[in-house]
Amino acid sequence: MGYQVYGSGIEIDKESVEMAERILIDNGIEPDEASVVLQAVGYALLDMELYPES
Incomplete structure (x- = not known):
């Protein structure tokens, strides 16, 4: 179950954020820098926080 990230009317779930991190890593970004x-x-681009504080 993922969390929803809200901003500018856009919703992005946790799985999408994790997939984007994986794509960055696969394309040469260091794992500790991907986030x-x-x-x-x-x-x-989205004017939103992708890693909201819990």
């Missing part, structure tokens, strides 16, 4: 890169993309 940082993905969050930057979320801020820049």
